[in-house]
Amino acid sequence: xxxxxWQKYALAFIITAAIFGTAFYIAYxxxxxxxxxxRATQEAISIDILxxxxxxxxxxxxxxxxxxxxxxxxxxxxxxAERLSIAEQNLGADDADxxxxxxxYSLLQxxxxxxxQEISTKxxxxxxxxxxxxxxxxxxxPSCSRAGExxxxxxxxxxxxxxxxxxxxxxxxxxHTLESLRRVNGEKLPAFVINxxxxxxxxxxxxxxxxxxxxxxxxxxxSTALLNP
Numbered sequence: 001x002x003x004x005x006w007q008k009y010a011l012a013f014i015i016t017a018a019i020f021g022t023a024f025y026i027a028y029x030x031x032x033x034x035x036x037x038x039r040a041t042q043e044a045i046s047i048d049i050l051x052x053x054x055x056x057x058x059x060x061x062x063x064x065x066x067x068x069x070x071x072x073x074x075x076x077x078x079x080x081a082e083r084l085s086i087a088e089q090n091l092g093a094d095d096a097d098x099x100x101x102x103x104x105y106s107l108l109q110x111x112x113x114x115x116x117q118e119i120s121t122k123x124x125x126x127x128x129x130x131x132x133x134x135x136x137x138x139x140x141x142p143s144c145s146r147a148g149e150x151x152x153x154x155x156x157x158x159x160x161x162x163x164x165x166x167x168x169x170x171x172x173x174x175x176h177t178l179e180s181l182r183r184v185n186g187e188k189l190p191a192f193v194i195n196x197x198x199x200x201x202x203x204x205x206x207x208x209x210x211x212x213x214x215x216x217x218x219x220x221x222x223s224t225a226l227l228n229p
Contacts, residue, residue: 143203
């Protein structure tokens, strides 16, 4: 009788282990596929940025009307940010692949930011509104998550609003240079730099952010986002 009970327990354990093992394997394959998808998207964006920069160098100017009608890489960067956030949640902020992807994504954001600044100086009909958002996911910024939600809603409401999000503690020299140039204090996160003005610290509600970004009144709004606040 005891032998039969032991066999039942052993069989149950094997079945349970097989189920968990299969689920873990499927989750692992999905995460790897997601990482590959993010990496491919980043490579495509990198090529697009390089192409635009090269066109700038060759012609000395861009087709400003085309840039105005089709903002450079805004949708692609926003989509990439969402997918990278999911990968970070699933794999963990300390995962080597996630860190590498975040570094490349941060560089792409900085390059897009610099390129759009140059475009705005040469194309009088292009007046982007920039928000540099610095956050931390080390547990020392309890309001960073809520701040990110507010910015996500603003980005959905105002498609022409260019929001660049950076992990303040990411070990990346170009990012450290940007933080230094914009005088961001990492002890007061979250931090916002709006159109290169002095940093603003701490969580801000949706109404407060709209007050802090008066340029929003000149941006077109998305009816879809306004219907789903």
